[in-house]
Amino acid sequence: MKRAHIVMLLLVAACSSGSSAAPASTTTTSAPKPAYTPVYARGTCNDEVPQDPRVECGTLTVPEDRTKPDGKKVVLPVAVVHTADPHPAPDPIVYFSGGPGFAGLPTAARFLHDDLTGNHDVIVFDQRGTGESQPSLACPEVYDANATINGNTQPFAEAQQVFRDAVVACANRLRENGVDLNQYNTPVVADDVADLRTAMGIEEWNLFGASYGTTVALQTMRAHPDGIRSVVIDSVFPTDVAWNATKTVTDFNRVQRVFFDGCAKDAACHARFPNLETDFRDAVAALDANPYRTTYTDTFSKKSSAFVIDGPTAAAGFYNALYNSDLIPQLPGVIEQIKAGTAGPLLDALVQQLGPTINGAAEAQHQSVNCSDRASSVDQQDAGALVAKDPSSSRLLVGYGVCPSLAVTPAPTGFNDQVHSDIPTLVYGNEYDPVTPPDDSH
Helix, strand or coil, X not given: CCHHHHHHHHHHHHHCCCCCCCCCEXXXXXXXXXXXXXXXXXXXXXCCCCCCCCEEEEEEEEECCCCCCCCCEEEEEEEEECCCCCCCCCCCEEEECCCCCCCCCCHHHHHHHCCCCCCCCEEEECCCECCCCECECCCHHHHHHHHHHHCCCCCHHHHHHHHHHHHHHHHHHHHHCCCCHHHCCHHHHHHHHHHHHHHCCCCCEEEEEECHHHHHHHHHHHHCCCCEEEEEEECCCCCCCCCCHHHHHHHHHHHHHHHHHHHHHCHHHHHHCCCHHHHHHHHHHHHHHCCEEEEEECCCCCCEEEEEECHHHHHHHHXXXXXCCCCHHHHHHHHHHXXXXXXXXXXXXXXXXXXXXXXCCCHHHHHHHHHHHCHHHCCCCXXXXXXXXXXXXXXXXXXXXXXXXXXXXXXXXCCCCCCCXXXXXXXXXXXXXXXXXXXXXX
């Protein structure tokens, strides 16, 4: 979540007309009035958010399945970071976290400590299945699988099978405990968003989604346009874009080209690293021939585990590093250190930084959402065929191939259509984004 993006959100919120009528959606309209009452109740803050007088917490309670209003409930933790401005704007900002599968409440600390609220209150929440929402769709089974995969070098098919078995075991456990995985997808999350606004008594607010959070924002604009004053979608994952191994490889190839060409066009970078692309291939090959071994402590399982960095793991690390604009200028130097065999201390530090993210997503929620939302675009081709063409992509593609075993219901007809709306919206894209490339934002 970059400061500039939040500043631009505040700009859009300030510039859009607060007195205009509710914007029209040209594809779908708001859902009919539900046969239930969403409940927002104030409460104590959990350990996901900072203890601060400006932070107020509560929970939203809604049916898991809205066609069964008297059935199982989901409880979503909510935090409000109040502005320090003595004259707060009446329309808050609601922020949607990415993933899918990552909790929203931890972002409260960033809004608070970096003073990014402007004169608006900011609302964050854990989407159903994520963070400390109930039920939780986190998968301890996957923690163990990731430790096995990260701690060894093994054929792609073997690693993929270990991961798939763990997700299926998690899904089976959840279903045995009464969780309906068909109720964990973006249309249902957007219904939660609409219920949150009405339950909190908010007349108008502004949507801010990043990465997968943009999909939530787009679907909310389409299905529940009432009460939305403005929107920022940063690093867009549109409803009509595929999710599969083929797209991941294509997007990774694109961003590598951007990275290498960017250095070649920069006089200082090119002078220092005149053969950067070749050096990158050599660094990956060096780790493939002689993997680097270290350890890390997983934030969620609390276990210390081995971590082996071979060529595909290094390629995946490069891919993930491109998420952070502060790291991009450092990557040529990292590549040179790996090639020279002097990167040990740096690799140790980088792996330790991975601890909070390796198992950060609620994996059953991640898979349920993507397998439902993007059912029409799931690869018919086994990811193994892509790995056979480019072995360095193997670590990136381990998480694909679960959908047939998960067997969730595809998203409703029309979800994968483009979203059309008159709501004032700022669209962000970044040329170095490895996952949601600029063309998706266009």
